[in-house]
Amino acid sequence: MSFRIFKINEDLKEFMPPEIIDLEEKATWGNPKRGVMDLPYSKELLEEHSLCAGCPESAAFRYILASLPNPEDTIIVNSTGCTSLVFPHIALHTVHSLFGNQNAIASGIKRTLEWRFPDKVKDVIVLAGDGAIVDIGLDCTLQSFFRQEKITTICFDNEVYANTGGQESGMTVKGHVFKMAPKGKQWDKVPMWQIAIDSGCHYVARLTVSSPKRVEQVIKKAIYVAREVGPTYVHLYTPCILEIGLNSDDGLEEMRRTDKERFKFFEYMTDAAKEVIQKKKEEGLI
Amino acid sequence: MQKTEQVQYNRAGQRVVSPEYMLFEAPRTKHFMTGSEVVKEAVKRSSVDASVSYPITPQSEAAHMIGELWVEGYVGVYFRGESEFGVMSEIAGCAMAGARTITTTSGPGTLRAMENFPMWAGSRLPIQLVLMARGINSPLSIQPDNLEVSFLLDTGCMIWHAETAQELFDMIIAGFVVAEQPDVHVPIVTVVDGFFISHTREAVMLPPDDIALPPYNPYKAPMPPIDMEMSPGRFLRDPYVMKSNYISYATHASWQFEVRAAIERSRPYAKHLLRGLIEEFGDPEGDLVFVASGTAAAQAKEATQILIHEEGVKARVVRLKTLRPFPTQELIQAVQGAKYIFVPEFNVVGWLEREVRRALYGHVDIPVIGSPRVAGGMTMPPEFIVKEILQFLGKEVKHVV
Numbered sequence: 171m172s173f174r175i176f177k178i179n180e181d182l183k184e185f186m187p188p189e190i191i192d193l194e195e196k197a198t199w200g201n202p203k204r205g206v207m208d209l210p211y212s213k214e215l216l217e218e219h220s221l222c223a224g225c226p227e228s229a230a231f232r233y234i235l236a237s238l239p240n241p242e243d244t245i246i247v248n249s250t251g252c253t254s255l256v257f258p259h260i261a262l263h264t265v266h267s268l269f270g271n272q273n274a275i276a277s278g279i280k281r282t283l284e285w286r287f288p289d290k291v292k293d294v295i296v297l298a299g300d301g302a303i304v305d306i307g308l309d310c311t312l313q314s315f316f317r318q319e320k321i322t323t324i325c326f327d328n329e330v331y332a333n334t335g336g337q338e339s340g341m342t343v344k345g346h347v348f349k350m351a352p353k354g355k356q357w358d359k360v361p362m363w364q365i366a367i368d369s370g371c372h373y374v375a376r377l378t379v380s381s382p383k384r385v386e387q388v389i390k391k392a393i394y395v396a397r398e399v400g401p402t403y404v405h406l407y408t409p410c411i412l413e414i415g416l417n418s419d420d421g422l423e424e425m426r427r428t429d430k431e432r433f434k435f436f437e438y439m440t441d442a443a444k445e446v447i448q449k450k451k452e453e454g455l456i
Numbered sequence: 457m458q459k460t461e462q463v464q465y466n467r468a469g470q471r472v473v474s475p476e477y478m479l480f481e482a483p484r485t486k487h488f489m490t491g492s493e494v495v496k497e498a499v500k501r502s503s504v505d506a507s508v509s510y511p512i513t514p515q516s517e518a519a520h521m522i523g524e525l526w527v528e529g530y531v532g533v534y535f536r537g538e539s540e541f542g543v544m545s546e547i548a549g550c551a552m553a554g555a556r557t558i559t560t561t562s563g564p565g566t567l568r569a570m571e572n573f574p575m576w577a578g579s580r581l582p583i584q585l586v587l588m589a590r591g592i593n594s595p596l597s598i599q600p601d602n603l604e605v606s607f608l609l610d611t612g613c614m615i616w617h618a619e620t621a622q623e624l625f626d627m628i629i630a631g632f633v634v635a636e637q638p639d640v641h642v643p644i645v646t647v648v649d650g651f652f653i654s655h656t657r658e659a660v661m662l663p664p665d666d667i668a669l670p671p672y673n674p675y676k677a678p679m680p681p682i683d684m685e686m687s688p689g690r691f692l693r694d695p696y697v698m699k700s701n702y703i704s705y706a707t708h709a710s711w712q713f714e715v716r717a718a719i720e721r722s723r724p725y726a727k728h729l730l731r732g733l734i735e736e737f738g739d740p741e742g743d744l745v746f747v748a749s750g751t752a753a754a755q756a757k758e759a760t761q762i763l764i765h766e767e768g769v770k771a772r773v774v775r776l777k778t779l780r781p782f783p784t785q786e787l788i789q790a791v792q793g794a795k796y797i798f799v800p801e802f803n804v805v806g807w808l809e810r811e812v813r814r815a816l817y818g819h820v821d822i823p824v825i826g827s828p829r830v831a832g833g834m835t836m837p838p839e840f841i842v843k844e845i846l847q848f849l850g851k852e853v854k855h856v857v
Contacts, residue, residue: 175685175686175687176687242684243684244684245553245682245683245684247549262684263680263682263683263684264682265549265552265682267545267548267575267579268545268571268572268575271541271542271545271548271572274537274538274541274542274543274545274546274548274549275545275546275548275549275552276549277546277549278506278508278533278545278546278547278548278549278550278551278552278553279549279550279552279553279682280549281506281533281535281549281550282505282506282532282533282549282550282553282554282555283553283683285505285506285532285533285555286505286532286553286554286555286683287683292683292684309538309539309541309542310538310541310542310545313537313538313542317535
């Protein structure tokens with residue numbers, strides 16, 4: 171990409187909305203060392219998210235977008251759910267096509283971009299909810315891992331179908347009562363991070379978004395490994411405060427609590443991934 | 457044809473020629489091949505960037521051979537997906553990223569993939585799907601039948617129906633050109649009746665294989681390609697699709713109308729490259745008219761010959777090459793003077809009869825008879841059609857089938 175595509179025509183500048191001008195003046199394109207520390211001073215490619223007040227997903231969005239090492243050549247594929255509400259506000263090429271086909275779409279995009287731009291790095295990232303990735307889209311998710319597609323898959327796990335009104339998902343904890351599970355969920359939470367390892371991912375991490383810097387580290391590792399080795403998977407706990415009966419300012423506390431139990435930080439990497447991460451650390455990029 | 461002196465080559469090293477030169481002017485040589493092999497020959501000359509495949513009879517062989525083209529360097533991206541649903545999404549990803557794309561499917565695979573087709577149309581992806589029709593379960597059938605076409609009619613894709621392997625070859629090439637017109641830019645489904653065309657050999661005239669269509673230019677598309685080479689403009693600043701307000705309804709409605717309007721705008725391009733949206737065959741004075749498409753039309757033509765030459769019945773065939781757009785005006789014109797319209801079909805529901813009735817209603821007052829109709833793998837020999845007609849006319853049936 172040429173950075174000129176973000177240049178605003180001078181004659182039209184006075185008509186441009188302020189966030190577009192911010193994008194030209196305060197965004198951090200072209201700097202792989204960009205990160206969450208830029209957040210207070212820069213434009214993180216996201217405008218006016220449409221999620222609930224205090225939604226941890228909105229924080230996750232900001233941290234992830236601030237951490238992309240190559241936003242000027244990054245494509246994000248999303249899916250149906252709360253996440254899809256945010257994508258129209260993101261200043262990257264994003265795709266929403268169907269509920270559950272996100273890893274299939276991403277596979278086609280990644281392979282085509284490699285064919286069309288052999289001399290450029292184009293990162294393709296899937297960013298979708300637990301319903302999209304683990305339930306309806308599990309086939310496409312795992313098949314993309316089996317095929318060793320060089321894409322990063324990020325799951326926003328809120329343990330529920332939140333956008334449709336709070337139904338049980340495969341990621342719901344056993345026993346938890348949600349709609350469609352009026353007697354409580356009868357079976358265990360799907361260990362998606364383990365399935366990702368068994369299915370061929372080279373870097374897998376499970377964490378909450380309570381620590382922005384940790385999110386940045388994980389996202390950068392996942393993207394660099396996907397670029398050079400193969401599929402990577404990041405599982406983020408972004409609780410739906412609405413559906414579990416918390417207040418707008420309770421999200422962070424909920425994540426800190428689960429940091430110590432079922433979302434205790436967990437990281438896995440293959441030897442090939444280790445090598446890439448080591449190299450990037452030496453280059454000062456992680 | 458070549459207006460500029462500069463000769464251009466595609467990534468496979470083939471000389472780039474205009475669609476008109478490829479389809480109308482290039483010298484052709486005779487080959488004896490199956491419909492599946494013809495798909496390979498068409499793809500080879502179409503500067504195709506990407507194809508994704510999945511096995512299902514009877515389209516598998518065509519998909520294999522696109523894979524061979526990938527090995528030979530004529531196709532840029534090729535792999536086997538996990539299911540037709542996955543494949544149609546993967547090929548959509550390829551098209552979104554700016555590739556000229558083709559894929560193939562049959563029968564149940566079409567329905568497995570179904571959710572993708574309106575998504576292709578709504579995303580304005582000019583993907584080509586070669587559908588080698590085989591019918592739909594249950595009970596399990598791997599026999600010729602084209603019921604799945606009925607399900608595709610309202611997906612927002614263009615649908616063309618080839619009669620022969622030769623026509624399939626020409627339609628695949630023309631299909632890319634028409635589908636990629638900036639004012640069209642919707643998917644194209646090129647249908648043939650499975651087995652009858654895919655698995656039988658016939659004489660096919662092919663242009664040389666060192667020439668190819670101009671490569672696809674994704675920057676002429678009405679929707680920007682997803683490649684971060686163009687401004688990522690936040691075109692949904694107030695994201696209408698995400699809100700329940702009148703703008704969202706109006707936008708969705710107008711977009712759906714626009715997709716259908718895009719199919720309508722394909723008419724002149726298709727007419728030019730297919731040499732008309734219909735073909736007329738038989739006795740021009742014939743008052744008994746078969747309206748048919750695909751293999752049913754081929755069989756009706758054979759029956760027409762028997763009716764004219766052996767039974768003294770003035771008959772003719774109006775063969776529809778395109779189903780979307782539907783050649784309404786051409787059909788109304790062509791059936792003038794007819795006494796009876798017969799619609800022979802290879803499916804149980806008679807989707808073409810429905811289409812014909814709808815097109816003619818209020819324009820001509822001619823009985824439309826949805827017959828003969830076979831399904832599930834039954835064949836439709838010309839004698840069978842002749843018998844049906846003679847019985848209808850109250851004539852003696854000499855041919856026995």
